Structures are given as C-alpha cells and as structure tokens.
Amino acid sequence: MSTEIQTFTEKYDLLGCIQCGRCTGGCPVTVRANLNVRQFVYDAYNEEKLDELARLAEIWDCTACHTCAVRCPKGLKPLEVLIGLRSMIVESGKVEPTVRDALQSVLLEGNPWEKSRAARSDWMEGLDVKIAEPGVEVENLFFVCCTIAYDPRVQAIAKNMVRLLNKAGIDYAFLPEEESCCGSEVFTLGEEGLFEMLVEDNTEYLNEYSAKRIVTLSPHCFTTYKTHYPDLKTPILHYTQLLVELLHEGKLTWKGDLQKRIVYHDPCYLGKQGDVYDEPRELLKSIPGVEVVEFDRSRERSLCCEGGGGKMWVESESKKERLADTRIKDAKDLQADIVAVACPFCVMTLEDSMKGLGFEEEMRVAEIMELLGEHIEA
Amino acid sequence: MTEKPKVGVYVCHCGINISSTVDVDAVSEYAQKLPNVEVARTYSYMCSDPGQVLIKNDIRELGLNRVVVASCSPRMHEPTFRKAIKEAGVNPFFLEMANIREQCSWVHEEIEEGTAKAKKLVGAAVAKARLLEALESKEVDAEPAALVIGAGIAGIQASLDIADAGFKVYLVEKTPSVGGRMAQLDKTFPTLDCSACILTPKMVDCASHPNIELLSYSEVEEITGFIGNFDVKVRKKARYVDFDKCTGCGDCAAACRVKDRFPSEFDQGMGKRSAIYLPFPQAVPAKYTIDAENCLFLSKGKCGKNPKCQEVCGAEAINFEQQDEMVEFKVGAVIVATGFDTFDASRKPEYGYADYPNVITGMEMERLVSASGPTGGKVKIFNGKEEIEPKEIAFIKCVGSRDKSVGNEYCSRVCCMYVAKQAHLLRDKMPDANIRVYYMDVRAFGKGFEEFYDRVRRENVRYIRGNPSEIFKRGDKLVVKVEDTLTATPLEDEVDLVVLGVGLEPRADMREVMDLLRLSQSPDRFFLEAHPKLRPVDTATEGVFLAGCCQGPKDIPDTVAQAKGAASSAMIPLARGKVTIGAQVASVNEATCRGCSFCVSICPYTAIEMVTVNRFGHEVEVARVNEALCKGCGSCSAACLSDSIQPKSFRDRQILPQIAALGVLK
Numbered sequence A: 001m002s003t004e005i006q007t008f009t010e011k012y013d014l015l016g017c018i019q020c021g022r023c024t025g026g027c028p029v030t031v032r033a034n035l036n037v038r039q040f041v042y043d044a045y046n047e048e049k050l051d052e053l054a055r056l057a058e059i060w061d062c063t064a065c066h067t068c069a070v071r072c073p074k075g076l077k078p079l080e081v082l083i084g085l086r087s088m089i090v091e092s093g094k095v096e097p098t099v100r101d102a103l104q105s106v107l108l109e110g111n112p113w114e115k116s117r118a119a120r121s122d123w124m125e126g127l128d129v130k131i132a133e134p135g136v137e138v139e140n141l142f143f144v145c146c147t148i149a150y151d152p153r154v155q156a157i158a159k160n161m162v163r164l165l166n167k168a169g170i171d172y173a174f175l176p177e178e179e180s181c182c183g184s185e186v187f188t189l190g191e192e193g194l195f196e197m198l199v200e201d202n203t204e205y206l207n208e209y210s211a212k213r214i215v216t217l218s219p220h221c222f223t224t225y226k227t228h229y230p231d232l233k234t235p236i237l238h239y240t241q242l243l244v245e246l247l248h249e250g251k252l253t254w255k256g257d258l259q260k261r262i263v264y265h266d267p268c269y270l271g272k273q274g275d276v277y278d279e280p281r282e283l284l285k286s287i288p289g290v291e292v293v294e295f296d297r298s299r300e301r302s303l304c305c306e307g308g309g310g311k312m313w314v315e316s317e318s319k320k321e322r323l324a325d326t327r328i329k330d331a332k333d334l335q336a337d338i339v340a341v342a343c344p345f346c347v348m349t350l351e352d353s354m355k356g357l358g359f360e361e362e363m364r365v366a367e368i369m370e371l372l373g374e375h376i377e378a
Numbered sequence B: 001m002t003e004k005p006k007v008g009v010y011v012c013h014c015g016i017n018i019s020s021t022v023d024v025d026a027v028s029e030y031a032q033k034l035p036n037v038e039v040a041r042t043y044s045y046m047c048s049d050p051g052q053v054l055i056k057n058d059i060r061e062l063g064l065n066r067v068v069v070a071s072c073s074p075r076m077h078e079p080t081f082r083k084a085i086k087e088a089g090v091n092p093f094f095l096e097m098a099n100i101r102e103q104c105s106w107v108h109e110e111i112e113e114g115t116a117k118a119k120k121l122v123g124a125a126v127a128k129a130r131l132l133e134a135l136e137s138k139e140v141d142a143e144p145a146a147l148v149i150g151a152g153i154a155g156i157q158a159s160l161d162i163a164d165a166g167f168k169v170y171l172v173e174k175t176p177s178v179g180g181r182m183a184q185l186d187k188t189f190p191t192l193d194c195s196a197c198i199l200t201p202k203m204v205d206c207a208s209h210p211n212i213e214l215l216s217y218s219e220v221e222e223i224t225g226f227i228g229n230f231d232v233k234v235r236k237k238a239r240y241v242d243f244d245k246c247t248g249c250g251d252c253a254a255a256c257r258v259k260d261r262f263p264s265e266f267d268q269g270m271g272k273r274s275a276i277y278l279p280f281p282q283a284v285p286a287k288y289t290i291d292a293e294n295c296l297f298l299s300k301g302k303c304g305k306n307p308k309c310q311e312v313c314g315a316e317a318i319n320f321e322q323q324d325e326m327v328e329f330k331v332g333a334v335i336v337a338t339g340f341d342t343f344d345a346s347r348k349p350e351y352g353y354a355d356y357p358n359v360i361t362g363m364e365m366e367r368l369v370s371a372s373g374p375t376g377g378k379v380k381i382f383n384g385k386e387e388i389e390p391k392e393i394a395f396i397k398c399v400g401s402r403d404k405s406v407g408n409e410y411c412s413r414v415c416c417m418y419v420a421k422q423a424h425l426l427r428d429k430m431p432d433a434n435i436r437v438y439y440m441d442v443r444a445f446g447k448g449f450e451e452f453y454d455r456v457r458r459e460n461v462r463y464i465r466g467n468p469s470e471i472f473k474r475g476d477k478l479v480v481k482v483e484d485t486l487t488a489t490p491l492e493d494e495v496d497l498v499v500l501g502v503g504l505e506p507r508a509d510m511r512e513v514m515d516l517l518r519l520s521q522s523p524d525r526f527f528l529e530a531h532p533k534l535r536p537v538d539t540a541t542e543g544v545f546l547a548g549c550c551q552g553p554k555d556i557p558d559t560v561a562q563a564k565g566a567a568s569s570a571m572i573p574l575a576r577g578k579v580t581i582g583a584q585v586a587s588v589n590e591a592t593c594r595g596c597s598f599c600v601s602i603c604p605y606t607a608i609e610m611v612t613v614n615r616f617g618h619e620v621e622v623a624r625v626n627e628a629l630c631k632g633c634g635s636c637s638a639a640c641l642s643d644s645i646q647p648k649s650f651r652d653r654q655i656l657p658q659i660a661a662l663g664v665l666k
C-alpha cells in the first residue's frame, strides 16, 4: 500500500466533475436550505479555501440521502465532500455539544444515544430470544441497531421480529449486548477516525460469528455494512428481504384484516442506496385488507425525510417547510390512513411532522414491523 | 538452396523517438559483432525512402540475404520493409523486426536501461533471422459479390455504391422494410431537408437496382469461409403474404379483424397498426406482412369464420401455409450496417418516463412533429388528464450518454443537434410556446452545426446550463428539478412536456452478428474497427467492414461517408478478383501428427480439419490446415502434444533461439 496522503482533490475525485449540476438539481434540501453541493465540489479544488468552506453552516444541512451520488454521471459522491469538510470541523473540536456527546457515546458505549452498553439488550426482557454465540452456526444473525435497541418508540420493530421468527420457526439468533453501532451516523458526521475504528472492530467482532447472513433491522446499518465494510465475510440483508423470502416459502401467515389505505415511503438508505424497493411493498400487500397506494415521488424519486446525515443531532436553521411535512401533506392528499416506512429514523421524522400538522386523529406513521406485529397469529 | 545467412541490421533513430532513450550507435556496434551479421547501420528514419534505399543497396552490394530492422512495431512498417527487400530480390519473409520503440524507448526513462534492452531485442531478432525460411504468398479467386447486413441509410448507401460499380449485392434487412432509423425522422439537421424526401428515392433504387438482391424480413443464419469466399445462409422469414402477388393495396390491413390494435414500431408505439401491415406508407418493398404473434388466425387458429384479409385480398396473396425459406449464396466481402438502438429512458427512473405520458423521447418527438406521424404533425400530448397543446416545453440532453451510472461513458454525438432541430420545428409550429433546452455542453462540431445552433437560440429557444436530476408531478404540471449552474440557482421548473434527448446505444441483439462474423466490441460496446484512425471501416476479420452507427454514434453525413468508405474497401477484393492469402500460416508435420484433433477444437478460426492420409501403408487421420482461414495465431501449436502443428516463421526451432538470446532461456 502506498503511504502517500491523498489530497482532498484526489480523495473525492474532484477533477472528475463536469459541473453538470445533477447533484444540486436532485438535492432535496435545496428547497429549504442554502446548500449547493455542486458548488462545494467546484470550490474544494482550491485547497487554500477548504478551511473557509468547512466553516459554512450549510455543510450540516446535508441529510446524506445520497441522491447526489446516485445521480452523478461521473461516479463522484458529492456528499462525501461535505463530510470531508465536516471532518475538518470535528477534528478541530468545534462541533455542537449534541454532536460531540453523540460521538463520545459511540466511543464509550457503542451507541450514539448516550445509553449504557449494559442496557442494550433490555428490550428483550420477557421475550424468548435466541442469542448468538461466536462460532456456533446460525442461518440468520440479527443486528438490531442502536436506535431500535434503545428508543422505546421503535423497539417494537425488534420485539415483533422476535415473535415473528419464533412463530415462523426459522433458524435465527440475535447478537448479544456487545453489538456496537455500525457507524452510519459517525461517518456522515465526519468523525473519520472513530468510523475507521468501528469498521475495524465490528468487522473483527462480526466475523467471529458463523452466520449464513446478517439481517439488519435498520436500512442505515444495512447500507453502511454493505458499502463501508469490505472485509465483512457475511452477506448482509435487510429484514424486508428475509421476510419476503419467508412469505414466498409460506412461512408467514396473518390473522385478521387491516382495512386501511397505506402509502409506503421509501427510506433513502433502503431505496436509493440499497436498491430495495419491492420487498417492503410486497410485505404490506400481504396483510389482508390492505390497499397500498403510491406517492408520486416514490421509489427512485422518493423524497428524503431529513432523518439521516447526523440530522438527529444538528437542527436545521431553516424556517421553510420540512421535507417530512411535505411528505405527510402528500400522504394526506392521497387520503392515506397509514404512512408505512421501513426505517426507525423515518418513523421519528414523519411522526413528528404528522403530529405537528395535527393529523394525529386520522393518520398513523408506522414501521412495517409494527403493522406485521399486529397480525401475527397467536 | 542452403546458403550461409548474411544479416544486415538497421537501427532506426525515429527522430528522437528512439534515440533519446536508446544509444542507437552503441546498439549498432553491438549488432555488428553478432554471428552472421555482415553490416549494421543506424539511420534517422528507416521507413523513409532513403532509409529503404540504404537497405536495398546493401543487399545488392554486400549480398545480404536476411534483414533485421530495429525500429517501431511491426504493425506499422513490417509491410514496408518486406516490400523493400523483395524489390531488392530477397524473399520478403527473410525480414525480422525488433521493436525498440513501443517496447523499449517509450517505456524506459534511462538511456542505460533503454540501450541494454535494445541490444537484447536486436540480438534476439538476429538469432531468429538466421533461421527464417522463405515463404510464398498464395492467391485465390474472389467472388465478385458483397453481402450487406442491415438496410438503414448506411447499408442502403453501401449497397448502391457497390451495385453501381457493377458488382452483385445481397442486402439483408431484418424488418419488413428498408430505411432504418432515418425513415422515422421528420426533418434532418442542420439543413432541415425532409428525411423521407432524400431517403425514399434511395430506398426505391435499392429495390429496383438490377445488381441488388434485396432480402427484406430476413436474417443471416450462417457465414463460413474467408475473404473472397464467404458462404452465406439467409433465412427469409415467412410474411404469410405472397411477395409476387401482393400489390400493396392495403385492403387487407383496412379489413383486418384486429385493425389498428397494435403499437406501430415505426411510430414508436404512438400510432397503431393492424396484424397485417406495411410499416409505413413509403415502405420498400411495398409488400404487406402478417405479424404472426398478433394475427388471430396464426396465433389462435381462428379469425372469425374466414380470415378477413383473405376475403378482401383481390390478388389472392394471403398464404397462411408459407414457411421460412433458406437462401444460400457466395460473396467476396461483407459489410455490417446494423445500426443502433436508442437508449431506453426507463433506465433512468428519476425522469419518470415510464410514469408520465408527457415525458417522451427524442425519437417519439420525431414522430410527433412529422406530418406523416400519428397526430398528423400536430403537437398534442396527453398529460395524464387530458390532451393538451403544450405551452411550456423542456428538452433534456445527454439522457443515457456521458453517464457512468448507466454504463455509457461516450457522447452520442447526434442528440445536441437533434434537440436543436426539434426545438426549431416546435418553434415553427408554436410561436408562443416557451421552449428551453437543459444542457451541460453543446456539441455542435459538424459542418453547419454551430451556425444552426446560433439560429435556433435566436428563435427564442432558451438554453439553460444544468442537467436535470429529477422529474415529478405537481397538479397537471411536470416539475423539472434542476440547477441553473451558471447562476447557481436550484430550480423547480413547471412544464407541460419534457423531451428526453436519448442517446444511441449498441443494438441489444448485436451479439448475433458478432458471433456470425467473430467481431469484437470496443469499450463503448459498439463494433470495434481494426484501427481507430487508419482502418476505421475495417474489422479484425479480413473482408468484413463496418458502416454507420453499428461502429459508434454518428449523424447521417458521417454515416454516409463511412458507408462509402466501407463500400470502396469491400470492392478492393471484388475488383481484383483475387485475394492474397497470408503465408505465415500453420503447417502440420503429417509424419508425427497423432490425429488427436485437439487442435481442431482449439483453433479460433475453424481453420483445421481432420483428413485421412496413407502413412507407410496405413490409413491414418491427421490434421490439415486451411491456409485461407488460418491467421497464424499459434493457438494450435501451443496445444499440440506432439509439436506437430506449428506456424511458419514461428516454429519452435525459430523462436526458441530467439528467446534464448534474450537471456530468458539457458
């Protein structure tokens, strides 16, 4: 390996850019924030200007939805230029206290939520969960995700999964409380050193397990493992992929029926980044009674909810309409009863908006696992 | 007969190309001392006329019978030096080249390294030169006819040129009519000639030309043989309409029980046709064809009581019994002119092409503005709710081109101009419309192109620099999400109609032709030419040439120019009536061949067959090489377990000493 340090220009392939504007054109936050990612790609060529660029507030507006990267005709990842600038700030220590604390918490406790590691498996209480052991063969090894493990609002994703797996009678195991943050948000917040450490530690940790595949509950973990962990031995699946497989094998059956109009919101980390579009829809359609409708902006054209990119810890200064609000209003226009998602972050952002807009009475935001959980046969 | 080798070594400076990193004088002095070397010299440009004269004089004065030229790649000048020594009376195959440019001076930086390597290469060449054998090239007759595959403008033009020169042409077209993509175009940039007006006469000519046999609705099934002598098998697909009886009246299509039900290929699916159809009014040949998949009688076995078409056809041309027919013939050369596919816009889902009826492709726009098109030239479009005359119109360029994310890194060369053309045609029809073109570059490189682009802009067509990223819907409008990069302003531009300037792609079915003729693809996946600059219409298969967009995206002027080039190259063997067969082919030592036929399965050119010979009173099977097919690639030689098959000039006894001289073998 060459030990030469890449320049900023080399690292982000800035010279590959043809200034076509597709990145900024597609960037969902341009309607509410000042961010113009193309201009950053252009300006960052001037190494002397980097410090000045890093001090611009808008670098924190990026939600890491990756639209810019998906659309770039020349294979650049424009958002990573912003992350590179963020990392200069992170390195200098001049970050918001919320960000600092989240990163510190990942380092010490293996999660960004400032919760104790010892409490990571508390959600399992009262459930009959199979726990994985290194070296013991298992077909489906579950990786829970920090948010799902600690946040009571979305813990149901994991709990219902356990009930469903036990019911389906398939070979599975969950990781014990040593499970650590995948680093998705650490990466987008620009803490390069910590992220590298997580990749190394998690790779070593996960490679000790003898699993056929690792199933993630959050699309953030799913994409992060898939794209940033080159040495991971085990293939990665999102849970919707596994469940569709079980559905096809006839291992999932639902009780009752759900006479509801459901609109599915494609999470950026699952759709645009993970290329998983059909499985969540198929699962929803498998629930008896359900009518699935589509946003005009769906699938590859889905609108970001602003949940990623570290936005959980950095508040946007913009007073313009949140994208999650736009999304909920669109769902309202579609007369949807339920906005279904397959991501814990989307649940939080969209539910916030739904409540903020006062639609609590007539609308519900739910993770697919929550809906499925309500229809598992006893 | 057996004579002592007398070798002359000529070291080229190639200006400073070689001499700046190779001490040519030192190499020459070194060579002078090698066994059997009579003379060694250096010269500034060996390939020049004086350089060649130098060699010829030495041959005459010093009685040289072997020549080593240390210069560039043999691909460049081997033929030059062969010819030179032949003129001086030495067998042209008594030449060996040492490539001290590409393999030496251009890859080394230090003169010491370069010189040392050049000495080795020259030493190795001398070692081999001493052991070369005299070879004779043979000539065989060439069939004075050509096969042209594909009857777009490229195939049509090439056929007409060859036929006009007096040679027979078999023109094979897959679809029921000739014309290709150009027949679908309305007007053509930059001169705005009506496409049909300039194309139709040529289409008619190629059907009526006494030297052209037009095989429409046909496909080539097999090609064997070699330059001058290709055997071709063509499948004429059943039209279920008697070709000779059909008068082209069209009564059948009008009466067809499933009249105007199926998307018309010619109108890009925007118009409809019957199960029995003529692709478009000016189609050549003007003969109807039944689409067996959709015809009630052919697909379901029943069309009412009696098939309608049969009832009304006065010429009694309908024939449901018709079968595919095989035609076989011989040609001396082949021209591939199979054209292109347009980029499938649904592969960029962010543009919503599959979702919104008012997002259309450039090809669809051609049909929409055409007076012969599905709307009679009226620009009307369904916006999901109603049919409207669009007021706000956006063009998007580079759709599917210059885009790694869809695997097409090349520029499609025609979309900049056809977008400008279509913007002009719309402006003509709709003086009040707001037309904008979203672009990242404007490539108006051809003759009259920049002038045309200037004109279109001044007709109040707004060029906005930014490549749109997404299209979605708001009410009845389409929203184009894009950045105006010149003012760094993200826009949500609301329009009624979006035209995607889709690029050109290699045909999805190109592999069929590739396999028929052993053609290769360049990195852009179009057919690969033999040399990008000097042999742009040739392929690696001798006697097979390329014309038009199958070799890469081009406009009509370039397509026609290339077609004419391909025609003139193809006519060389036809006009000569003879082709020279390479002398450096494999030969079999029948005394040692074990008849295992391993080489037969290895040879990529199917040049080897097994024959029975009498060996010392026994009938045995041995391999035999068809010298016309053999390319001297050496694969067989590497495979043969008894060293019985070896290419001439590359026999073990010739190349092992060469390798030894490099110091690689002991």
Ligand SMILES: Cc1cc2nc3c(=O)[nH]c(=O)nc-3n(C[C@H](O)[C@H](O)[C@H](O)COP(=O)(O)OP(=O)(O)OC[C@H]3O[C@@H](n4cnc5c(N)ncnc54)[C@H](O)[C@@H]3O)c2cc1C
Binding pocket: B149, B150, B151, B152, B153, B154, B155, B172, B173, B174, B175, B178, B179, B180, B181, B182, B185, B187, B188, B189, B190, B218, B219, B220, B337, B338, B339, B340, B342, B362, B363, B366, B414, B418, B421, B507, B512, B513, B547, B548, B549, B550, B554, B555, B556, B557, B559
């Ligand atoms: C929307 C659009 C607008 C354009 N406008 C202009 C313009 O205004 N001016 C201009 O100069 N250029 C224009 N062009 C470019 C122009 O269309 C091409 O230069 C031209 O059509 C190339 O001709 P071709 O013969 O190489 O290919 P094609 O037109 O594609 O013809 C190939 C033919 O080969 C046949 N074929 C394919 N495979 C086989 C096979 N295996 N066996 C037998 N037959 C086969 C096909 O059926 C077809 O008939 C435009 C292109 C597009 C897409």
Ligand code: SF4
Binding pocket: A016, A017, A018, A019, A020, A021, A022, A023, A024, A038, A041, A068, A071, A072, A073, A074, A075, A076, A078
């Ligand atoms: S999309 Fe890619 S090439 Fe285009 S401006 Fe952005 S970074 Fe540059």
Ligand code: SF4
Binding pocket: A023, A026, A027, A028, A029, A037, A061, A062, A063, A064, A065, A066, A067, A068, A069, A078, A079
């Ligand atoms: S990742 Fe998303 S939010 Fe960030 S710059 Fe790219 S498009 Fe904009």
Ligand code: SF4
Binding pocket: B255, B256, B257, B258, B275, B276, B290, B294, B295, B296, B297, B298, B303, B307, B308, B309, B310
């Ligand atoms: S048989 Fe019937 S369906 Fe077929 S072409 Fe004739 S009329 Fe049309």
Ligand code: SF4
Binding pocket: B397, B398, B399, B401, B402, B410, B411, B412, B413, B414, B415, B416, B417, B441, B442, B443, B501, B503
């Ligand atoms: S010709 Fe113009 S529109 Fe077409 S790919 Fe090239 S630059 Fe883009």
Ligand code: SF4
Binding pocket: B585, B586, B602, B603, B604, B605, B606, B607, B608, B625, B629, B630, B631, B632, B633, B634, B635, B636, B637, B647
């Ligand atoms: S040298 Fe190559 S082409 Fe000739 S017979 Fe041997 S394998 Fe075939």
